[in-house]
Amino acid sequence: MRALPLAAALTILPMPLAAQGQAAAAPPAPPRDTTPPGAYFGVTEYRLAREKLTLDTDTRGFTVYIIGDMEGLASVVRNATEMRPVDRGGTPQHERFRQELTDEVNAVIAGARAAGATQFIVNEGHGGTLFRNVLPDELDPAAILIRGYPKPIVMSTGLNPRVDAMMIVGAHANAGSPGVISHSFAFDSFTVNGRQLNETGIAAFIGGEMGIPMILAAGDDALTSETREMLGPLETVTVKTVFSGSAAAALSPARVHGLLRAAAARAVRRARAGQLRPLVLEKPYHVRLCLRRGYVRDDWIRTTVGRLPGVADGGSPGCFAYTTSSAEEVGNLLNEIEWTVLKP
Amino acid sequence: MRTPALILAALVAAPPLAGQGQAPSPAQQAAVRARQELFRAKRVPREAGFRVFIVPDMEGMGSAVDIHEVIAGNEGERYRTLTSPDYWDRFRLLLTKEVNATIAGARTAGARSFVVNEGHGGNMFANVLPWDLDTAAILVRGFPKPLVMVTGIDSTFGTLMFTGAHANAGSPGVMAHNFAFDSFTVNGKKLNEVGINALIAGEMGVSVSLVSGDDVLLAETREMIGGDFVPVLTKRAVGRMAAITYSPARVRSMLRTAAAEAVRREMRGQIRPFTMARPYRVDFTLRASYPDSVVTAVAGLTDFKLEQTGARSFRLVTDSAREMGYLLDTIEQVVLR
Numbered sequence: 242m243r244a245l246p247l248a249a250a251l252t253i254l255p256m257p258l259a260a261q262g263q264a265a266a267a268p269p270a271p272p273r274d275t276t277p278p279g280a281y282f283g284v285t286e287y288r289l290a291r292e293k294l295t296l297d298t299d300t301r302g303f304t305v306y307i308i309g310d311m312e313g314l315a316s317v318v319r320n321a322t323e324m325r326p327v328d329r330g331g332t333p334q335h336e337r338f339r340q341e342l343t344d345e346v347n348a349v350i351a352g353a354r355a356a357g358a359t360q361f362i363v364n365e366g367h368g369g370t371l372f373r374n375v376l377p378d379e380l381d382p383a384a385i386l387i388r389g390y391p392k393p394i395v396m397s398t399g400l401n402p403r404v405d406a407m408m409i410v411g412a413h414a415n416a417g418s419p420g421v422i423s424h425s426f427a428f429d430s431f432t433v434n435g436r437q438l439n440e441t442g443i444a445a446f447i448g449g450e451m452g453i454p455m456i457l458a459a460g461d462d463a464l465t466s467e468t469r470e471m472l473g474p475l476e477t478v479t480v481k482t483v484f485s486g487s488a489a490a491a492l493s494p495a496r497v498h499g500l501l502r503a504a505a506a507r508a509v510r511r512a513r514a515g516q517l518r519p520l521v522l523e524k525p526y527h528v529r530l531c532l533r534r535g536y537v538r539d540d541w542i543r544t545t546v547g548r549l550p551g552v553a554d555g556g557s558p559g560c561f562a563y564t565t566s567s568a569e570e571v572g573n574l575l576n577e578i579e580w581t582v583l584k585p
Numbered sequence: 586m587r588t589p590a591l592i593l594a595a596l597v598a599a600p601p602l603a604g605q606g607q608a609p610s611p612a613q614q615a616a617v618r619a620r621q622e623l624f625r626a627k628r629v630p631r632e633a634g635f636r637v638f639i640v641p642d643m644e645g646m647g648s649a650v651d652i653h654e655v656i657a658g659n660e661g662e663r664y665r666t667l668t669s670p671d672y673w674d675r676f677r678l679l680l681t682k683e684v685n686a687t688i689a690g691a692r693t694a695g696a697r698s699f700v701v702n703e704g705h706g707g708n709m710f711a712n713v714l715p716w717d718l719d720t721a722a723i724l725v726r727g728f729p730k731p732l733v734m735v736t737g738i739d740s741t742f743g744t745l746m747f748t749g750a751h752a753n754a755g756s757p758g759v760m761a762h763n764f765a766f767d768s769f770t771v772n773g774k775k776l777n778e779v780g781i782n783a784l785i786a787g788e789m790g791v792s793v794s795l796v797s798g799d800d801v802l803l804a805e806t807r808e809m810i811g812g813d814f815v816p817v818l819t820k821r822a823v824g825r826m827a828a829i830t831y832s833p834a835r836v837r838s839m840l841r842t843a844a845a846e847a848v849r850r851e852m853r854g855q856i857r858p859f860t861m862a863r864p865y866r867v868d869f870t871l872r873a874s875y876p877d878s879v880v881t882a883v884a885g886l887t888d889f890k891l892e893q894t895g896a897r898s899f900r901l902v903t904d905s906a907r908e909m910g911y912l913l914d915t916i917e918q919v920v921l922r
Contacts, residue, residue: 316715318727322659322708332659419623482629484736488727490629493720
């Protein structure tokens with residue numbers, strides 16, 4: 242029942258229609274869309290989503306916000322066949338991994354519930370099917386599911402201070418790390434105050450400012466070790482050992498589900514005992530980001546990102562600096578960059 | 586293994602993508618090498634108890650006779666028409682069940698840890714169904730991976746088993762071939778894929794206790810590495826794509842029994858690791874079907890001291906079977922580019 246008002250709220254967000262119409266027509270010819278990104282998708286929409294989800298977030302009990310990505314799921318090794326649906330250049334094998342994603346999220350929910358968590362918000366974190374990967378009818382019926390694209394601050398949509406803890410399953414290692422299908426949004430590198438952050442780290446940074454700790458991360462051994470380095474001693478589940486960007490020694494999915502249940506329970510217990518702290522960085526935040534090499538070659542992307550409000554030159558081609566005292570603003574900047582690189 | 590070298594040979598002829606034309610800088614080369622070292626040093630997670638390393642291939646499994654049954658069609662241009670995904674899908678499940686039967690048999694004899702390393706290049710080394718595999722197993726899947734067919738093997742393993750293996754290039758077996766080669770010898774002795782990997786494992790003290798495949802494969806492997814292993818006859822070849830086959834259930838039952846016997850033999854110390862005199866003189870001839878660009882690229886490899894001995898033939902002299910394995914990896918990567 243609780244999910245209904247949220248679903249209704251999401252459908253009335255104004256920006257997707259115009260954007261989707263454009264993608265569907267798909268004439269790749271110039272001129273390129275030069276609409277200011279904020280007009281689609283930015284400060285206002287993020288705040289709106291946060292306010293809407295707050296309406297659905299319990300003030301009592303213990304609320305867990307779970308991000309579901311896919312590259313770090315049990316047994317995933319290959320992007321082309323396993324991470325993309327047929328209509329986006331993939332294969333039917335992808336469908337089986339949607340089930341796996343759903344199973345892993347359910348395992349985490351079951352573990353968290355056993356340790357006293359009372360509310361579960363699941364946010365789609367994988368763009369392969371435009372953030373429609375979890376099988377809604379197979380998901381734990383107690384969960385609220387945030388799905389679809391575009392949505393503001395893709396991996397932390399609607400995050401608000403009523404949430405008590407964050408978790409991520411299926412996470413992948415940072416751009417440049419020796420992990421399976423490792424990458425980080427549109428970047429080759431992203432640092433805050435000189436500290437490297439992967440996608441999990443960025444979500445933890447945005448949540449950290451609201452006092453929400455990231456308490457569990459699951460993925461390959463590169464992801465779990467780098468995330469412990471970034472965020473401290475959170476619970477991690479290593480589901481596979483990497484042998485190349487597209488090969489790994491994988492634990493059985495059934496074993497992974499068991500490990501996730503146990504780790505989620507431990508994580509909630511430790512969080513409730515105050516043993517897991519939110520990521521807090523010193524203000525102002527000095528963000529330095531370098532776009533992916535492929536995007537750097539694209540003059541339009543490079544100049545558009547360079548002209549975003551507050552963005553300064555970062556010293557080398559495709560690198561930019563941004564200084565702010567609000568993690569939420571960093572999130573909005575991320576949005577606008579994502580939106581820029583994904584534009585036709 | 587249906588080698589990706591062949592799969593990707595087709596791509597060599599294709600025009601290079603924009604930006605890939607320039608030679609990598611020394612810094613980029615160093616970074617690539619560092620990553621390669623990192624992955625080569627990786628091991629699968631340690632587990633207690635008697636450890637079994639299983640390499641399932643598909644050409645030699647029960648019932649499989651046609652290439653359409655073992656190819657997914659997404660391995661490259663040449664393979665697009667060589668698949669029938671409905672058949673491949675069915676054989677993935679049969680493959681998984683064969684591996685499960687092998688694990689079950691080994692377990693009854695006291696084995697406790699199981700690593701399954703995808704040995705078949707179909708779907709880029711992702712054929713076993715993770716959800717249907719025995720849940721105790723660690724599954725190594727995907728490509729590229731160091732020492733493709735024995736990725737992550739080390740001296741903690743009590744034994745090595747090959748299921749669904751196929752006969753050597755040129756042999757009259759079902760879907761017979763050998764990596765990227767028309768011929769491959771060490772110290773003048775012909776080695777098939779089982780033999781090559783048995784030598785790499787043998788250097789670590791790990792011996793081969795079970796081999797399953799067609800009659801041609803079993804006979805030639807016995808000659809190459811000796812007859813200590815337990816053989817499982819899955820079919821009798823009557824052509825390159827035809828065989829006398831048995832019920833999948835019967836094949837699984839044979840695998841269960843054989844795997845138990847294999848582990849018992851290992852525990853009793855009745856199987857010797859396969860070794861050869863050093864230095865190894867490795868002679869190989871690249872497949873005649875490859876474009877000349879592959880030969881040129883192999884001739885240009887700088888990481889190995891290769892001597893060209895013929896139009897498509899090369900020699901490596903080394904004291905390390907592992908280095909020979911890395912050469913095989915590199916040849917595949919060469920063809921990949």
